[in-house]
Amino acid sequence: MRPPRIRKPPPGLASTIDVWLIGRSARVRPTPADRLLRSLSMSANHSRLWMGIGAGLIVLGNRPLRRAGVRGLLSVSLASAIANGIAKPVFPRRRPPDESVPFVRRLVRPPVSSSFPSGHAASAAAFATGVALESPAAAAAIAPVALAVGYSRVHIGVHWPSDVVAGALLGSAVALVTHRWWAARADEPALLGHAEQVDPVPHGRGLLLVTNPMAGGGNGELASAQLRAGLPAARILKIDPERDLGAQLDARLDRADVTALGVSGGDGTVSSVAEVAVRRGVPLAVFADGTLNHFARDAGVDAAEPTLAALEHGTVVRVDAAEVRFDDGGSRIFVNTASLGGYPDFVRMRERWEPRLGKWPAAAIAMIRVLLGAQPLHTVIDRVPTAIWMLFVGNGRYDPADQVPMSRPELHRGTLDVRYLRADVRFSRTRLIWAALTGTLGNSATYVRREVPALAVRVGENPVSLATDGEVDFRGTDFAFVSRPSALALFRPPEA
Structure with missing residues (x-):
């Protein structure tokens, strides 16, 4: 059978390279792969393929795979919205002519929206890249499927090759940008003491x-x-x-x-x-x-x-430990975190959703929920009067510095990682929610973070609850936090 000839498109419709590449694809002899690629392309309609794989990772996978599934789906939703809702209307482009590929490959009802960029390629690349940020091994298995979905759009004649390339670049970029406001958790343990x-x-x-x-x-x-x-x-x-x-x-x-x-x-x-x-x-x-x-x-x-x-x-x-001393002379050792204000409620909500959603999505939802119902806590922090929404004190240094704490790279320098959200800044609640959603928390005037060996906090006349390592069991008005360097001897092989 003679391969179809593609008529030269009007100026601006496609480049010479596009025409040449789709012509080369059209000359490939019919094989059972034609039906497979068409079915694969249709399975990715409305991101159904990626939603299915993502749901499987979340429900059946371990912790890294669950995070990978959540990040992949989040990346797909953003990339699809940008590609189909913004880029296609802004960059209208006619699709390849029907006769550009053999009849056996064509769709019964080809799409009529703008050809540029490929939404299927954007979603495929976004999902694969998002998964790769959390689980490179899982991404290695998913990447060939994503590449096949991208090529299938050319193979069945509904996209020019440059549409697919642009869509893939867009999807990968969107997935990489999620790292800006949802850092990938480091699976390496913290640096410990001698x-x-x-x-x-x-x-x-x-x-x-x-x-x-x-x-x-x-x-x-x-x-x-x-x-x-x-x-x-x-x-x-x-x-x-x-x-x-x-x-x-x-x-x-x-x-x-x-x-x-x-x-x-x-x-x-x-x-x-x-x-x-x-x-x-x-x-x-x-x-x-x-x-x-x-x-x-x-x-x-x-x-x-x-x-x-x-x-x-x-x-x-x-290993470092941390201690908090109360106004009545009592004290409490903690190994993870201590918190005041709305932070205990934030932790409870985040940990309720974290096993399935991943830490950042759970943290974002929890922060918004807490901020919407929180009341400012009037404090004096190291002799400086400050109204806050919540206070976080970590034993050791936490990463990232400008986002919700995700992991702890160090537990040996006698450091307290102190973070608090200010309530005495104009429109602080709205600004915090916006900063959390856009990944600009570190640049917000409402967010304060520093590393110190000790911290003194006094609240108003009424005692408030203090949470240490997730347990809310102390109330007081004066709290003195101090790092206890190398205070805990932990059984662990030095090479572990």
């Missing part, structure tokens, strides 16, 4: 292991059973919510046969046991068994095997 040798804890001999049966949605019993197999000589203490954990641990530590503490649970449980470990100067073994496990992931002890090996060899690394 390594030390302590008395080994072979088979758990001398270890008091605290377990939380309700950790990880009720999987704590299973986790403690698995740890018993790896630590047969350890003493097990199940958390009783009706009793004071600190008092129970102090009583056990007074016995000469307990030389180290262990904890199996989430961030709240880890923080409570870490406080006793810091106060009593004993090393701590952490076994992550919560929903998010921020401290375990940041410290590089979210897998049990390295921690078990460190117990056998007596290897610990020094």
Whole structure:
């Protein structure tokens, strides 16, 4: 069969290269791939293909894959809106003539919108690039499909090649821009302090292991059973919510046969046991068994095997802790964050949605919800009167500096990462919401961030709640935060 001839298009319709390339494509002999490419192209209509893959990543994937699915879908929605809602009306262009490809390839109902740019190519590139920012391995599997979708638009004769190239560049650029206001979480653990040798804890001999049966949605019993197999000589203490954990641990530590503490649970449980470990100067073994496990992931002890090996060899690394002292003379050690104002509500909302949406989308929704209903908190921060919406104090340095904190690259410099949102700036609530949505938080006058070794905060006459490591259990008017450099000895191989 003689291949179709493409009539020379009117000036401005397509370049000579476009005509030559689509002619080369048209000369390819008919194969079963024709039907496959046409079906693939139609499956990507209205981004249905990418929505299906993204939903699968979110529902069935692990944490990085869930983040990849959310970022990919967000990138697709933005790229599709820009390509179809803005670029096509601004740059009208006629599509290739019907006879530009063999009849067997053509669509029954070809699209009639502007040819430039290709919305299908924009969505495909946006999804693949968005996934790549979170999971390069998953993107390697998705990229060939995205490339095939882009080429299919030329193969079936509904786009000029330059339409596809422009659409792909647009989609990739949009996905990369999401990194500006939603940083990709670094999966590398934080830099910790120096390594030390302590008395080994072979088979758990001398270890008091605290377990939380309700950790990880009720999987704590299973986790403690698995740890018993790896630590047969350890003493097990199940958390009783009706009793004071600190008092129970102090009583056990007074016995000469307990030389180290262990904890199996989430961030709240880890923080409570870490406080006793810091106060009593004993090393701590952490076994992550919560929903998010921020401290375990940041410290590089979210897998049990390295921690078990460190117990056998007596290897610990020094990690910073932080302390907050209250107006009544009491104090609290925390290993992740402390917060005032609307931040505790923000954390609860964010963590409720984070496992499925990813941290930035969950954080953006939570921030908007909290700001819309929050009341300003009048404070004096390091002797400077300041009205704020919320205050964040992190143990160690968090990244990124100009966005919602995502990861912690350092836990060894005696630093508090302090951030607060000012309520005493004109239109502060509106400006904060706009800055959060556009990724310009770091440039907003309503956002303050600094690294300090200590911080003093006084609130008004009425006591307010303080949240430490996700637990809201203290109220006061005067709070003194201070870093405790290298205060915690954590069982961890130095090469982990």
